[in-house]
Amino acid sequence: MMPILESxxxxxxxxxxxxxxxxxxxxxxxxxxxxxxxxxxTFLFFIVLTVVLYPAYEHLQMIRSITQTVATMFISIYxxxxxxxxxxxxxxxxxxFQPAMLLFANGAVIxxxxxxxxxxxxxxxxxxxxxxxxxxxxxxxxxxxxxSLIALVSASVAAYSIFITAGGTIxxxxxxxxxxxxxxxxxxxxxxxxxxxxxxxxxxxxYSSGASVFIGAWLIITxxxxxxxxxxxxxxxxxxxxWTAALIEPFADEDITGILDDIGKTLFVLCAVSFLVAFAFIxxxxxxxxxxxxxxxxK
Amino acid sequence: xxxxLTGVLLITVLSSILxxxxxxxxxxxFLPLVKIAMxxxxxxxITRIFGHSLF
Numbered sequence: 001m002m003p004i005l006e007s008x009x010x011x012x013x014x015x016x017x018x019x020x021x022x023x024x025x026x027x028x029x030x031x032x033x034x035x036x037x038x039x040x041x042t043f044l045f046f047i048v049l050t051v052v053l054y055p056a057y058e059h060l061q062m063i064r065s066i067t068q069t070v071a072t073m074f075i076s077i078y079x080x081x082x083x084x085x086x087x088x089x090x091x092x093x094x095x096x097f098q099p100a101m102l103l104f105a106n107g108a109v110i111x112x113x114x115x116x117x118x119x120x121x122x123x124x125x126x127x128x129x130x131x132x133x134x135x136x137x138x139x140x141x142x143x144x145x146x147x148s149l150i151a152l153v154s155a156s157v158a159a160y161s162i163f164i165t166a167g168g169t170i171x172x173x174x175x176x177x178x179x180x181x182x183x184x185x186x187x188x189x190x191x192x193x194x195x196x197x198x199x200x201x202x203x204x205x206x207y208s209s210g211a212s213v214f215i216g217a218w219l220i221i222t223x224x225x226x227x228x229x230x231x232x233x234x235x236x237x238x239x240x241x242x243w244t245a246a247l248i249e250p251f252a253d254e255d256i257t258g259i260l261d262d263i264g265k266t267l268f269v270l271c272a273v274s275f276l277v278a279f280a281f282i283x284x285x286x287x288x289x290x291x292x293x294x295x296x297x298x299k
Numbered sequence: 300x301x302x303x304l305t306g307v308l309l310i311t312v313l314s315s316i317l318x319x320x321x322x323x324x325x326x327x328x329f330l331p332l333v334k335i336a337m338x339x340x341x342x343x344x345i346t347r348i349f350g351h352s353l354f
Contacts, residue, residue, distance in 0.1 A: 038319060039319065042315070042319060118300065122300065122304055125304055125307070125308065126307075129307055129308065129311045132312075132315060133311045133314065133315050135330055135333065135334075136310075136311065136314075136333060136334060136337050138307070
């Protein structure tokens with residue numbers, strides 16, 4: 001966990017320090033040359049944009065490449081899994097394997113690749129445009145894009161969880177009474193997507209509990225951490241954006257803090273999208289492992 | 300979609316640079332022009348989605 005934290009903070013922190021220092025320099029320049037203030041604002045805006053957009057864009061690219069990898073994995077493994085289910089007959093019925101789930105997960109990955117990420121970058125652009133040129137605002141459009149994205153993603157996760165619970169697999173500990181305070185904490189402290197996160201974690205957990213009969217708990221933990229690392233990275237970066245915005249708010253322009261806040265919000269939504277992809281990944285990985293286990297057990 | 304976004308970005312950047320260069324007195328006259336340009340671009344893009352062309 002610690003190396004991830006260090007790598008994320010190491011890549012992002014330097015750009016945020018540049019933002020803080022350049023905002024302060026702009027403040028000093030404004031004091032020295034008051035008539036130059038409009039130019040100072042424009043230059044500061046461009047500096048902040050060039051520095052701050054890069055980590056966000058990198059995260060977009062990262063999630064995009066992950067979705068593409070997962071999509072390729074699906075397409076290559078789908079015929080194999082279907083064939084194995086047909087061949088093995090009764091073994092898979094223990095797990096309530098639903099082929100529709102695989103289709104669902106594949107659809108989600110394609111949705112994320114073709115629709116969600118372009119829409120998210122469009123929302124980011126609209127935010128920047130409306131901050132840069134407040135006379136021609138696009139704030140409603142950006143908000144609409146973000147909220148409809150969240151609605152779309154949570155609807156697909158809800159559909160997943162309906163499929164899983166309909167199968168009647170065993171309930172996992174995350175839904176138990178003991179974890180309720182933790183869920184409440186996450187729900188209240190992560191803006192926008194907190195409740196969505198706990199719900200989808202519960203859905204993933206419910207699913208993998210059924211599979212843990214076949215494969216060891218350590219393997220499930222490995223798959224989980226591999227799938228959730230990008231999500232955690234994105235979440236952490238989003239928080240760093242908001243943290244910087246909070247730190248420079250007293251002495252910076254409304255625009256600069258606003259743009260940092262907006263990019264943070266967009267990254268939270270990206271985090272929700274990556275949850276969808278992580279879920280698809282977990283699903284395929286579990287079934288592949290189970291398939292291999294079954295094949296080796298028969299031998 | 301991509302063209303629409305590029306257009307929005309171009310209009311914003313060009314108009315904001317022009318606003319910086321213009322004196323304060325003329326800014327009031329220039330802003331409606333920017334809004335008209337943005338409006339034309341948005342309407343043009345929307346009509347093109349439905350298969351019609353404004354121009």
